[in-house]
Every structure is written in C-alpha cells, then in structure tokens.
Amino acid sequence: MSHRHDRLIDVPGLARVEGEGAMHVRVRDGEVEDVRLEIYEPPRFFEAFLRGRRHTEPPDITARICGICPVAYQMSACAAIEDACGVTVPPGIAALRRLLYCGEWIESHVLHIYLLHAPDFLGYDSALDLARDRRDLVERGLALKRTGNDLMEAIGGRAIHPVNVRVGGFYRAPAPADLAPLRERLRAALDQALETVRWVAGFDFPPFHHDHEMLALTEPGRYAIESGSVVTTGGCEFGVRDFERHVVEEHVPHSTALHAHLAGRGRYLTGPAARYTLNHRWLSPLAKEAAEAAGLGTQCRNPYRGIVVRAVETVYAVEEAIRLIDAYEPPSSPAVRVPPRAAVGYGATEAPRGTLFHRYELDADGLITSARIVPPTAQNQAAVEDDLARFVAGRLDLDDERLTHQCEQAIRNYDPCISCATHFLDLHVDRGATAGGVTGEGREAPR
Amino acid sequence: MPTLAVWKFASCDGCQLSLLDCEDELLAVAGRVRIAHFPEATRASEPGPYDISLVEGSITTPGDARRIHEIRAMSRLLITIGACATAGGVQALRNSADVAEYASVVYARPEYLDTLATSTPIAAHVDVDYELHGCPIDRGQLLETIGALLVGREPDLPAHSVCFECKRRENVCVVVAYGEPCLGPVTRAGCGAICPAFRRGCFGCFGPAETPNDEAEAALLRSAGMSGPDIEQMRHLFDPATEPEGATP
Numbered sequence: 001m002s003h004r005h006d007r008l009i010d011v012p013g014l015a016r017v018e019g020e021g022a023m024h025v026r027v028r029d030g031e032v033e034d035v036r037l038e039i040y041e042p043p044r045f046f047e048a049f050l051r052g053r054r055h056t057e058p059p060d061i062t063a064r065i066c067g068i069c070p071v072a073y074q075m076s077a078c079a080a081i082e083d084a085c086g087v088t089v090p091p092g093i094a095a096l097r098r099l100l101y102c103g104e105w106i107e108s109h110v111l112h113i114y115l116l117h118a119p120d121f122l123g124y125d126s127a128l129d130l131a132r133d134r135r136d137l138v139e140r141g142l143a144l145k146r147t148g149n150d151l152m153e154a155i156g157g158r159a160i161h162p163v164n165v166r167v168g169g170f171y172r173a174p175a176p177a178d179l180a181p182l183r184e185r186l187r188a189a190l191d192q193a194l195e196t197v198r199w200v201a202g203f204d205f206p207p208f209h210h211d212h213e214m215l216a217l218t219e220p221g222r223y224a225i226e227s228g229s230v231v232t233t234g235g236c237e238f239g240v241r242d243f244e245r246h247v248v249e250e251h252v253p254h255s256t257a258l259h260a261h262l263a264g265r266g267r268y269l270t271g272p273a274a275r276y277t278l279n280h281r282w283l284s285p286l287a288k289e290a291a292e293a294a295g296l297g298t299q300c301r302n303p304y305r306g307i308v309v310r311a312v313e314t315v316y317a318v319e320e321a322i323r324l325i326d327a328y329e330p331p332s333s334p335a336v337r338v339p340p341r342a343a344v345g346y347g348a349t350e351a352p353r354g355t356l357f358h359r360y361e362l363d364a365d366g367l368i369t370s371a372r373i374v375p376p377t378a379q380n381q382a383a384v385e386d387d388l389a390r391f392v393a394g395r396l397d398l399d400d401e402r403l404t405h406q407c408e409q410a411i412r413n414y415d416p417c418i419s420c421a422t423h424f425l426d427l428h429v430d431r432g433a434t435a436g437g438v439t440g441e442g443r444e445a446p447r
Numbered sequence: 448m449p450t451l452a453v454w455k456f457a458s459c460d461g462c463q464l465s466l467l468d469c470e471d472e473l474l475a476v477a478g479r480v481r482i483a484h485f486p487e488a489t490r491a492s493e494p495g496p497y498d499i500s501l502v503e504g505s506i507t508t509p510g511d512a513r514r515i516h517e518i519r520a521m522s523r524l525l526i527t528i529g530a531c532a533t534a535g536g537v538q539a540l541r542n543s544a545d546v547a548e549y550a551s552v553v554y555a556r557p558e559y560l561d562t563l564a565t566s567t568p569i570a571a572h573v574d575v576d577y578e579l580h581g582c583p584i585d586r587g588q589l590l591e592t593i594g595a596l597l598v599g600r601e602p603d604l605p606a607h608s609v610c611f612e613c614k615r616r617e618n619v620c621v622v623v624a625y626g627e628p629c630l631g632p633v634t635r636a637g638c639g640a641i642c643p644a645f646r647r648g649c650f651g652c653f654g655p656a657e658t659p660n661d662e663a664e665a666a667l668l669r670s671a672g673m674s675g676p677d678i679e680q681m682r683h684l685f686d687p688a689t690e691p692e693g694a695t696p
Contacts (some may be wrong), residue, residue, distance in 0.1 A: 021603075025449060042456070042505075042507045042511065042562060043506050043550070043553065043562055044457055044507070044537075044538040044553070044566075045538065045541055045546070045549040045550070045552075045553055046537075046538075046553075047552060047553045048539060048541070048544070048548070048549035048550075048552040048553055049538075049540035049544065049549070051552075053680065054677070054680070055657070060650065061537060061684070062538070064459050064461075064537045064582065065459060066459050066460070066461075067458075067459040067460045067461020067462065067583060068460060068461070068464060069454040070459075070461070082541045085605075111464075111467065115467060115488060116487075125489050125490050125491040126482075126488050126489030126490070126491065128473075128474070128477045128482060128488065128489060129487070129489070129491075131474055131477070135474065138474065139474070142470040143471065144470075145468075145470055146470035146471070149470070157641040157642070157644070157645050158583075158638075158641055160461040160464060160465065160468070160583040161461060161582060162585055163641050163642045163645060163647060163650075164647070166647075170645075171642075171645045171646050171647040172646040173646045194630065206638060338682070364460045371657075408490065
C-alpha cells in the first residue's frame with residue numbers, strides 16, 4: 001500500500017488542550033522524516049509591554065498569560081520581583097501562598113484529568129459525552145475541581161485571575177473562619193482524589209518509554225511547589241538565579257513558542273512526571289501509598305501515565321491544603337513592603353504543567369526595564385516532538401483517521417498549555433502522496 | 448435543541464474556562480443546548496450554522512481578521528466574552544507601541560511571526576449581539592445570558608459602576624477609609640466588587656461603565672496620591688481606548 005509509505009495527515013485544531021496549535025508529520029518512503037508541533041496561538045508580547053510598568057504590576061499582568069494557571073504566573077512574578085528587591089516574605093505569607101497554589105494544582109489537574117484527558121482512555125469525545133453514560137464519575141470530578149476553585153476564591157477573591165495577590169504578600173489575609181468551611185470540603189475532596197487515583201490507575205496505558213532528561217524544582221523536606229532550586233535527572237543542580245545559564249531558548253519557524261534546551265545537554269521535560277521522578281520521596285505517606293498502589297514506580301517515563309501522576313499530586317495538594325489550614329494563623333501584616341531598587345530578580349515556581357521561570361530587571365524607580373518568562377510548555381516542546389516522531393514511526397500501519405486520533409491523545413498526555421506557551425494543535429501528516437510538502441498556513445478554516 | 452459554539456482568538460483561555468468552571472451547572476447547561484463546537488472541551492465538532500456563538504479573544508493576526516467574518520456569518524447570535532473580545536485585552540497595550548520593536552524583544556526571529564500592529568475587539572470587525580465584560584467574565588453573568596436567551600428574554604447585564612455593587616455587598620469604601628486608589632466609580636459592574644472586599648482598589652478589569660465621569664475620577668486618584676502617568680497606566684490596562692492624558696499631573 002504505497003500511500004502508507006508516503007503520506008500527509010492533517011488534523012486541523014487539536015481539541016481538549018488549552019490554547020491553539022497544530023501538528024505536522026511528514027512521512028517519506030515509510031520513514032518519519034519530520035514531526036513539528038506548530039503553535040499558532042497569536043503572539044501577545046507580554047515581555048515587551050511589561051517594560052515601563054511598575055514593579056508592583058507583574059502579578060496582575062502576567063496572570064493574564066494563562067486563565068488555567070494564573071496563580072503560577074503570580075507566584076513566579078512575586079518571587080522574581082522580591083528577589084530583585086532583596087525581600088524575603090515571612091513564613092506566614094509564604095504558607096498562604098502555598099495554600100493558594102494548592103487550590104490551583106487541584107483545579108488545573110482535575111480539569112485535565114476529567115475534562116481533557118480521561119475521555120481519550122474511555123473512548124469518548126468529551127467529558128460531557130462521558131457524563132451521558134457515567135454521570136457519577138463526571139460529577140465526582142466537577143466536585144473535586146470546585147473544591148480547588150473555592151479554595152482559590154477564598155484566598156484569591158476569584159479562581160481565574162485572583163485579585164488578592166500582590167508583590168510582598170496579599171491585600172487581605174483571610175480570617176481562620178473564612179477557611180474553616182473549606183476544611184470539611186477538603187476532607188471530602190481527599191476521598192474523591194484517592195478514588196480518582198484508583199480510577200485512572202485502571203486505564204489501559206499503551207507501552208511507550210522515553211529517556212529524556214527531566215527537570216523540576218526541589219526542596220528538602222517537602223514536595224516543591226512555590227519555591228526550590230533546580231535539579232535534573234542527569235545530575236544538574238543549580239539555583240533559580242542561574243536558570244538562564246543552563247536553559248537556552250531558540251525560535252523555530254513553525255511556532256510562536258520558543259524551544260528550550262539544557263545548554264550542552266539538549267531537550268528535557270518538566271511537569272508532573274518530572275516532579276514525581278525527582279521528588280517522590282517528599283510526597284506525603286498517603287500520596288506515596290496511593291502512587292504505589294496505582295503501579296507508579298520510582299519514576300514515570302511513560303507519558304500516558306501522566307494522568308496517574310496528576311491524580312497522585314492532587315491527593316498531595318488536598319492533604320497539604322488541609323495541613324496548611326490546620327496550621328493557619330493570619331500573618332501579623334498581609335504583606336511586607338517591597339521598596340524597589342535597580343536590580344535584576346529571578347523567580348521560579350512549579351506551575352501545574354512544570355517549572356515556570358521569570359526574570360525582571362528594574363530601575364531605581366521600580367520601573368521594569370526588561371522581562372523574561374519561560375513557561376513549561378515551551379520547555380517541553382522539543383522533547384514532545386521527539387516522542388511524537390517515535391510514536392508515529394511505530395504506528396504507520398494505521399489509517400490516517402486513527403493515526404491522527406492517536407497522535408492527539410499522545411499530545412494530550414503532556415497537558416500542553418498553548419496559551420502559556422504564548423505561544424500549540426492541528427495535526428498535519430504529510431505522507432508524500434498527496435502533497436509536495438507541509439503547508440505553511442496551519443489554519444484557514446474556522447475552528 | 449439550540450446549538451452553542453465557542454471560539455477562541457488571542458486570549459488566555461480564562462473566559463471559556465469560566466464555562467467549565469460552572470461545576471454545578473455545566474451538566475444542566477449541556478442538557479439544554481447542544482454543544483456543537485467547543486475545542487477546549489470536545490473533539491467533536493458539528494458544522495454551522497450555530498444559534499449562539501461565544502467568542503473569546505481579540506483580533507491580532509490577518510488570518511483572525513478574516514476568520515471572525517466566517518464565524519459571524521455562521522452565527523445567529525454572537526456574544527463576545529471577556530476583556531480581550533470586548534476591548535482588545537491587556538495585549539492591546541501594543542496599540543500605542545512599535546510592534547516590530549516588540550517582536551524583536553520577545554522573539555529571536557520576528558520574521559517568523561504573522562501579526563497585526565494592533566489588538567482590537569471583535570466589534571471593531573463584525574456586528575456583536577451581546578457583550579460580556581471582564582478579565583475574566585463573571586460565571587453568573589455567563590449563566591444569566593445563556594439562560595435568558597434560552598427562554599427568549601433579554602439578559603440582565605448592568606452598565607452601572609462597581610460602586611453600586613460595593614454598596615450592595617456592604618464593603619467599606621477603600622478610597623474613603625484607606626485612601627486606596629480605586630477605579631470603581633468609572634468601572635462597569637459585574638464582578639461583585641471583589642477587589643474592595645479584599646481591601647484593594649478596583650483596577651478596572653471590567654472596562655469602563657456606561658457614563659464614566661473621568662475628570663472626577665482623575666481628581667479622586669490624585670487625592671489618593673497618584674501621579675498623572677500612573678493614573679494613565681492604571682486606566683490604560685483594561686481600557687486601551689482611553690486617550691492618553693499626556694504628562695499633566
């Protein structure tokens with residue numbers, strides 16, 4: 001069947017990912033010649049228009065990069081600006097930040113597990129279709145997700161683009177009575193999260209293994225979320241201030257996301273699987289037990305099992321939120337002063353999708369003179385393309401429709417956030433028989 | 448059953464996420480409308496025409512400027528959702544800048560980009576039937592609008608200012624009590640006055656109210672210690688249509 005040796009597959013508009021992109025696959029003489037993730041999310045130029053703004057503004061402005069993980073942007077921005085200004089927030093404020101971040105991990109992970117990813121394993125087009133057959137499952141997911149959102153609303157004022165975060169801390173610290181009702185909800189959420197781990201652990205995971213270097217923040221004594229230093233599976237260890245010495249970005253023609261590499265080492269992966277592989281010893285006993293029962297070993301190198309890691313991290317985030325609420329005492333002041341100075345500051349935190357790095361350069365008046373943001377999806381793009389090339393090579397006997405569907409699933413394994421990447425999926429597979437090459441314009445038809 | 452389509456332009460996905468964030472109502476909504484096109488939620492897509500199109504995001508590329516006309520032609524009612532779609536969004540900060548210079552700051556190879564010099568609201572390109580403001584939109588307003596249209600009445604979308612919501616919520620006025628700069632008097636209601644409830648001045652993410660008194664607002668902000676350029680920057684963030692005031696303090 002010659003058309004299977006030279007072919008072009010085209011998936012316009014990858015569904016159930018955050019943001020917009022396409023995938024091109026070119027096959028010649030039965031060999032995968034090229035796989036490219038095309039990110040056509042329009043450029044929004046955040047790093048350019050941050051210049052000239054006050055040092056107090058990046059938490060509000062950079063939150064708007066992503067509606068799914070705004071807290072990650074706010075936390076990395078605060079960390080970087082406080083670093084520039086030589087300010088360390090007191091433990092009470094840091095704990096409240098971690099609690100808010102737990103809310104975002106729960107909301108974002110559960111969105112991906114139930115609404116974006118699980119339908120692939122169960123043969124549905126969407127969670128809404130799944131709900132027609134198994135309403136109880138979808139309702140469990142929505143209830144769990146809502147607990148994450150409610151936690152964010154209690155601390156941040158609202159779940160999407162919270163208003164209560166500022167450089168130096170918060171505008172108003174919640175009263176213990178504001179958090180008390182959430183504690184009971186989180187107890188119920190813990191059961192839902194554990195049921196979620198057992199549920200997804202039973203999915204059928206196609207065999208696939210990668211050997212990419214993996215990168216995450218790490219912090220002794222606890223699972224790194226809002227702070228830590230950088231560590232990789234290849235043995236690199238460096239502080240956040242040295243991030244740009246070790247991670248280099250390049251601009252490729254087919255993407256408005258910049259591709260990141262580890263200098264002198266090449267592609268790498270960040271995200272839940274990286275965190276689990278590097279930091280699982282710091283999970284809580286209950287989360288570890290759930291991971292073990294779900295069949296996760298000491299590392300996770302099958303991207304399909306990412307859904308299990310997200311579920312385990314959800315258990316952790318729920319437990320951690322309960323612990324933080326139990327220990328909560330309102331800080332004496334909701335924020336510390338952060339007087340500006342002419343300096344460069346660096347910040348990185350673990351967004352639900354991986355390490356999110358910010359750098360700001362300030363002048364003496366506190367105006368931003370340069371800004372740089374390295375989101376997780378951009379860091380992962382090269383590794384994901386490499387995985388897809390191997391994935392497609394093993395499945396060239398499939399017809400275009402099935403191959404396309406399976407490629408989409410493979411991509412959703414990584415929970416790419418294309419809005420974040422700013423900068424992500426139509427699938428175009430060029431098998432050579434129907435066209436001379438990959439078309440440059442990824443999208444003409446309405447999506 | 449009426450059909451619903453959700454479309455995305457330049458945006459953060461937060462406003463369409465608001466629909467998935469209606470955790471208690473999502474399955475009920477899905478029982479009353481047929482979700483015919485919503486890529487963030489489903490890979491199934493039905494061809495138009497559609498009864499209701501929700502449009503998120505602003506127009507920033509030549510391709511998108513063409514695509515919105517195709518969507519308008521397929522939609523009986525077109526509703527823009529959020530600050531990007533209704534006003535251009537924070538990315539409209541480029542409108543008063545040199546976008547080529549912007550591209551060179553962010554991207555090593557700006558020639559790979561296909562972008563317009565401006566980020567413009569959907570209504571600048573096609574007729575819009577209803578607008579939901581906010582960064583992000585309010586879930587309650589989204590449900591109110593879909594619900595009203597399903598029963599054939601006009602949605603109740605207030606055009607008055609955040610000040611009214613503050614009073615209804617019994618917030619302490621952050622300007623009077625704490626001297627915090629606040630855009631509440633000139634900002635469209637809809638959020639429920641969240642910021643003042645957190646002892647923070649409104650920063651205008653729902654855009655201007657219907658008849659804002661800009662001069663009185665400027666005086667109020669100056670009394671709270673703000674200078675002209677800072678006032679301009681604060682008002683500009685979610686209201687790119689605001690004419691720069693110049694350097695006068």
